[in-house]
Amino acid sequence: MNVEEISDEVADRLNISQGEDGKSLSQEPAQSSSQNAPSPASAAMLPELSPGRAMTEKKTVDEVVAELKKTPFFMTELEENDDTEALKALAYEGTPLEVGSEFKDRGNECFRAKRWADAKEFYTKGILVLAAEERKRVKGERPDPTITEDEVEAQRSALVALYVNRAACHLELRNYRSCWLDCAAALRLDDTNVKAYYRSARAFLAVGRIAEADDACARGLALDEANKPLRGVAQDIVKRHEEVTAKQRAESERVAREKRRQTLVKVSLKARNIRTRTTAQPPEMEDAGMKLVPDPDDPRSSLSFPAVLLYPAHLQSDFVKAFAEMETLADHLAYVFPLPWDAAREYTLGGVECYMETLTGGLVKVGKKVPLLKVLSGNVEVVDEVVRIFVLPKAKAAAWVEEFKMKKAAEKGAG
Known part of the structure; x- marks a missing residue:
């Protein structure tokens, strides 16, 4: 998965005024020879x-x-x-x-x-x-x-x-x-x-x-x-x-506004029964994140999530910056397909199956026309504010699901 990494981030030269006597240098009498x-x-x-x-x-x-x-x-x-x-x-x-x-x-x-x-x-x-x-x-x-x-x-x-x-x-x-x-x-x-x-x-x-x-x-x-x-x-x-002072005031207002918006998002998530989890090393996503749209300060707004479309059969991925809660996978796959690297044209709207990982480490099949809100209200969670969806050609989906289950079972056994 290619996620662009962006890091956050004068004294002007002083013009020395003349001294009070109109000279730049002290001119005390010098007794020199x-x-x-x-x-x-x-x-x-x-x-x-x-x-x-x-x-x-x-x-x-x-x-x-x-x-x-x-x-x-x-x-x-x-x-x-x-x-x-x-x-x-x-x-x-x-x-x-x-x-x-x-x-x-x-x-x-x-x-x-x-x-x-x-x-x-x-x-x-x-x-x-x-x-x-x-x-x-x-x-x-x-x-x-x-x-x-x-x-x-x-x-x-x-x-x-x-x-x-x-x-x-x-x-x-x-x-x-x-x-x-x-x-x-x-x-x-x-x-x-x-x-x-x-x-x-x-x-x-x-x-x-x-x-x-x-x-x-x-x-x-x-x-x-x-x-x-x-x-x-x-x-x-x-x-x-x-x-x-003005800069400090603006920064204080920005921090307070951001804190208020984060609180509104948490309240909205809880009201919709959407589970979230944060890892020790969340990815950097520029300004993407869970937010209320169109007005982040209005609790009546809809939730929007960043999403990653994973193509495990070909080790590729796509990043969707804003996936609104009432939008469907079909809404986004419609403009993502055809994929530039899909020479065999295996990835079409009707030719793929989509999955999300469950809370217990299993998989749930996601309907391409089901609103995201309905999916997230089920037995899944949003990790590091990103919705992760696996997309596979139908011909390869069953084999990949079995392989996924075997890997999870091996991890549990090793643990």
Whole structure:
């Protein structure tokens, strides 16, 4: 029997709005010197640091993500990182602020050229440099007496800008999780950074985490109520929420309607004394199934069943999607015959006999002009919502019936 098998079954690319100052990138003052900038060779030596690990202590990335689900923007621990420790041994020309700022400037150049991956690499290298300095301060290591408080603040400001700018790269590259992790790191250092809230909201919205997107957006608007990019993402959040709510409502209504229809079918089957049984592996039948027609919501409608016409003498079959209770076998055999593979023309309306299996494993002969309802109300059952009817040429029917009985007897004996 050939039964067609059908299986059931976006984030659109985000267009990054300009920041509140009309620029896409953070433009904090950079105290860099071209003569002190690291050479391309030394820049290439810098290790890659995975997003979200540069500013966390005693936590794995997964633990940070778990905490982020609750309070996305207030991470308070820093993590020791082998990559950063290795970085400490590298020699740079210039102060950490100068080196970090130089990497930020190079990243900005790549970002303006829409070379998102290259920009991300430069921002990462700058983060490695300045995050190492921040880690020293958090650990309470003896401060460098040559570094003033103003320079410490400048380092921290540059580090925030690097995180926010790398988040923008992740947003363009659709690395949404990395985007909100970088924004979280920036907000831990400066919880007034509006761009971090904006990019976090965009990343959360892109993956359908509407509640977190709304939280990020609300925090940003609390700082700058007139911020156009944030107001734009707020409108997108409202729209997405309405779409999701409408979809959920429609799905709930569909499920409730389907459940009500199934109940009506069960009641109709019981009223007609039709027995049914379901096996462990029912066949997939697309949208075919027992249903009330023409109106599935009206209990006064007639029952309709999928049916399989089995031709055991030739190991063939036909599938009838809807066999109404008051229709007869003749109604369907009339358009099924002649069969394309029946070269001997053994299968004609008057030249075949039809059988169904009984509840006890026997056979009952089905008249071709008897309504299906009368047949199903007898000593038969509908298995997996499908009516199964054996169709045989009259000349071969008796032999097949005997063979069928022998097989059933053998099965019972083996059992």
